[in-house]
Amino acid sequence: MKKIINDPAAVVAQSLQGMAAAHPDVLRVRTDPAVVVRADAPVAGKVAVVSGGGSGHEPLHGGFVGAGMLAAAVPGAVFTSPTPDAVQAAIEETNGGAGVLLVVKNYTGDVLNFETAAELAGLDGVDVRSVIVDDDVAVKDSTHTAGRRGVGGTVLLEKIVGAAAEQGADLDRCEELARRVVSRVRSMGMALTAPTVPHAGQPSFDLADGEMEIGIGIHGEPGRARVPLTSADDIVRQLLEPILEDLPFTSGDEVLLFTNSMGGTPLLELYLAHGIAERLLAERGIRVRRRLVGPYITSLEMQGMSLTLLKLDDELTELWDAPVHTAALHW
Amino acid sequence: MKKIINDPAAVVAQSLQGMAAAHPDVLRVRTDPAVVVRADAPVAGKVAVVSGGGSGHEPLHGGFVGAGMLAAAVPGAVFTSPTPDAVQAAIEETNGGAGVLLVVKNYTGDVLNFETAAELAGLDGVDVRSVIVDDDVAVKDSTHTAGRRGVGGTVLLEKIVGAAAEQGADLDRCEELARRVVSRVRSMGMALTAPTVPHAGQPSFDLADGEMEIGIGIHGEPGRARVPLTSADDIVRQLLEPILEDLPFTSGDEVLLFTNSMGGTPLLELYLAHGIAERLLAERGIRVRRRLVGPYITSLEMQGMSLTLLKLDDELTELWDAPVHTAALHW
Amino acid sequence: MGCTAQDVIAALRAGAATVTEHRDELIELDRVIGDADHGENMARGFRAVAAKIDTSAPETPGAVLKLCATVLISTVGGASGPLYGTAFLRAAAAVGDAPELDGAAVAKAVQAGLEGVVARGRAEVGDKTMVDALTPAVEAAKNAAESGEGPAKVLAAAAEAAQQGAEATEPLVARKGRASYLGERSAGHIDPGARSTALLLSAFAEAAGGR
C-alpha cells in the first residue's frame, strides 16, 4: 500500500486536522465525534443542510461545507457511514431554529445511521427531514433490494438545496427542492483501477491491464461487469446511454452535465471525456446549460470517471448559479 | 496503459476541446497552434501574462486562464514544451497594447522555445518580457547546469502577477513582481508512483512497493534519491526542511503554504500532509497566512505531493487575495 | 447453571477477541463483494465494547447487552453498526432485568436479536445477509432450549446453525447490502455479516461452556 499517511486508523482524524488548518475562514472541525461545520454555524433562521457518509470520497462532503452549500458534513471512517451520535452532533452544531435537512446517499449503513439520528433529534424537538439520493443507474432499482446507490447527483443536490437554504427557503421548500433534484438526476460510473482502503492495505479488486469495470460505485465495490478497456469515445457512450434511457432525457431537454473523476484520473483525460459527452448530447438535441468537471465525488485514488446528468429548469439553474463559498466549490 | 483516451497522439487536442466546452464563460481554445485564451482577450491597456509548457500538468496552465490570472496558456504535447509559433500565437491573441509577460518554467525546452517566440514578437514591435521560475530546491543550483526546475511556485506567481495585471499594473511592475515572487518561493516534491506518458505507454520509472522517489519534478523524471517509503510525518519533514534551509525561511516569517498533489494522491492524504506541514511551521515560529491545498501542478496520474513556500509581504498577500475567475482557481 | 451478568461480559470479551482475530478474514470477505471494511468495523466496535465493560459494571445480563448495543451503535457505523446494535438492544429488552438467564431466555434473546435486524434491515432469508446466519441460529437455539438445554448448549446449537447458514450464503445472489450492487457477480462468495454472526455466536458458546 502506497499512501502518505501515518497510522491507518488515524487517517480520517489527521486529515480533518489538516482540512481545518487549510480553510479557517470557511469551516471548523469538531472532534469526538468528528464533524465538519461551517465557520459561522449555527446560522439563525436558516435551514441547515447536513450530509455525510464514509470518508474517502473527498472533497465530498467536507469540501462542500460553507456558505451556500452544506451547514455540516459528518465523515465516517473510510467507506464506513458515520454513527448516529456524529450525525446528532452535526444537527446540534448547525440547527439555527429553522430545521435541518439530512442529505443521505442510499446505502444501507447511511440510511440506518442517519435515520436513527433523525429520530433522536426529533425527540429533542428539532425539525429534521431526510432526503435519500439514489441516482446510480448501474444498479437495478427494486423494492426487494437495497436500491440504487447515491453518487454524483449528491453533489448537485447539495449545491442547489444549499443555495436555497442560504436564500432563506424554509424546510418544506428545501425538502421539495431536494426531492425534485433526486427525481431529475441520474449517474453512471466506471473504473480503470481499484482504490486501496487504508485499513485493508490492498486494492479492493484486481483488474488486469486491458480491462475496466463498468457500473462501479464509490466504495471500491466491483461494478456490474468487467469488460475490455476501450476508447474514450466508447467509454463515454457506455456511461451516457443508460443515463439517457433511464429518466429518460430527450431532445430539447436542458441539462447540467457533471463529468467527475473518481480521484486518480487526471484532468487531461477528464476534459477529453467531457468533450465527448458534450458532443454526444448535442447530437441528441440535448442542450448542456451548465457543467461541472473535476474530482468532486471520488473513491480514494481510484482511476475512473462518472457522468451525472441533471435535467434543469430555470429555478434549479438559478440556484446552481447562486454564490457558494466552500473549500471545493467557490463562486 | 490504462487511460480514458482515444488516440495517444490526439490526447492534448481532444482534451482542449473538452476544456473549451466546459468553460465557455472563462476561456476559448484556438487550434493550430493550440492556445488557451481568456474569453475576453485581448484586454485593451492591460498587461497580458502568458505561460505554457508541456501538457500533463493540468490544471496548470490552462486552468489558470481567465480574469485575474493568465491571459493565455500555451499547451505543448504531453511533457513537451510548445513551439515558438504557438507562443507567438498566444502573444498575438492577448496583447492589448500594454505588453506581454511570459512566465517560463526553467526547463531547457521551455526556455529556448519561449525565448525564440519573445525575440520574434519583439521584432514585431510587441514589448515582451520573460521571467524564469526556478523554485525546485531538489536540484542543485549552478551556472554549469540546466539549473533548478520551475514547479509549484509557478502557480503562485501566475496568480499574484495576474492579479496585478488585472489591476492595471504596467509591464515593468509586473516583471518586478514576478521576479520578487521567484526570489521568495521554494518547492520540493516526492512521488509514490510514476506517471505514464500516453505516447510512451508505460510508467516513466519503476518503483517497488515500500519505495518512494524524493526530489522529483513534474515530468516523470526520477528524483534525486530512491528511499524507503516512510510515514507522512517523515515525508513532510523531508520536503519541508530543504525548503526552509534554502531561502532560508526563519521564525517570524509570514508565508503562503501550498500543499500540492501530483495528481494521483487523494485529498484525504493531501489534507493530512498539509496539517503536518502547518504544525512543523508553527513549531519553527513561521506563520502561515495563506494556504492552497489541492492538485494544481500535476504530473498526469502520478501519486505524490509537493510543498511550496512563498515568503509573503502585504503587497503579495493582497494580490493573492484579489479576485480570480479561472477554471481551477476562483474567488 | 444460569447465565449471569459476569457470564455475558465474558461472552462479549470472547466475541471481541474473535472479531479481532478474524478481522482480516472479514475484511477480505467484504473486499470481494463489498467495501472491505466489515472486519475493521467489527474490530473497532467490539474493542470499544470491551473497553467500556472494563470501566462500567452493569449488574444484569440485560444491562450488559444494552451497554454493548449502545457502544456498537456509536462506534461501528456502516450497515453492521445499527444492525448489530439493534440486535443487542432487542436482546437486552427480551431478557428484561432477570439476574440470570436460562437456556430458554438465551434462545429468546437470540430470536429478539434476529427480529431487530429484520425490523431495521428488512432482509429476508436468501438475501445473502447476516439474516441467513441468524435465522437458522434462532431455530436451533429454540429447539435446544425446548429440549431443556442450558445457555452453553443453546448457544452452541445456534453457533453451529449460524455457521451452516453463513456457508449457505456462498452461492446466493445478494439482494440486500452492498453486495446487491454486484448483481449476479455477488454469487460465489460468503456474506461477511453472516460470517461475523457465526463467529460471534461461536465465541459466546465457547465462553458459556468454558465455565
Added chain:
Amino acid sequence: MGCTAQDVIAALRAGAATVTEHRDELIELDRVIGDADHGENMARGFRAVAAKIDTSAPETPGAVLKLCATVLISTVGGASGPLYGTAFLRAAAAVGDAPELDGAAVAKAVQAGLEGVVARGRAEVGDKTMVDALTPAVEAAKNAAESGEGPAKVLAAAAEAAQQGAEATEPLVARKGRASYLGERSAGHIDPGARSTALLLSAFAEAAGGR
C-alpha cells in the same frame, strides 16, 4: 559527385525513416533519465519535415536545410526542437545558395550545426548531451573532407564518430538537459539526444552513399 537539393531531400527522408524506426528506443532512453518523449518528438518533427518536403520543392541544398529547420522548430518543441532547428538553420546558412555541396561544404555544415547547438544550449563536451555526439562528428567530418572525401564519406565518418560519442555519454553525469536533475543517478545511461544525432548522421550517410 556533389550533393544536390534532391540528395539533401533524400537524406532528410532517410532521417525521418530512421527516427520513426527508432522512436521507441529513443523514448526508452529518455524514459530512464528524462521524460520519455524524445522519440515521439523526433518522429513528429521529421514526419512533418517529410510531409513539407513533398509539398514544397526547395531548389538548393541550403533551402532544403532551412525548410527542415523551420519545420522542426514549429513541430518538435521540447529542448530538441530549438536545438536541432538551430543546427539545421546554421547549416543552411553555412552552405549558402550553392547548388551542390562537396565534402568540405558538408563538413562545414555539420560544424555550423554544432555551433548552433552550443550557441543555444551552452553545453560543453562531457555534459551528456547531443554535443557529445556532434563534437567528434565535426572533427571526423573535417578530417575526411581534408583528405578529399566526398559527401558520402564525410557523413559516414561523422556518423561513426557520433555513435562513438553517443556511447561515450553512458558513464557521464549529466550537467545539461533534463537528465541533469538526476545528478549522479544519470550515470549509466546513453543520452537520447546524442543517440538521435548519431542515428540521423548515419541515415544521411547511407542516403548519400546509396546514390
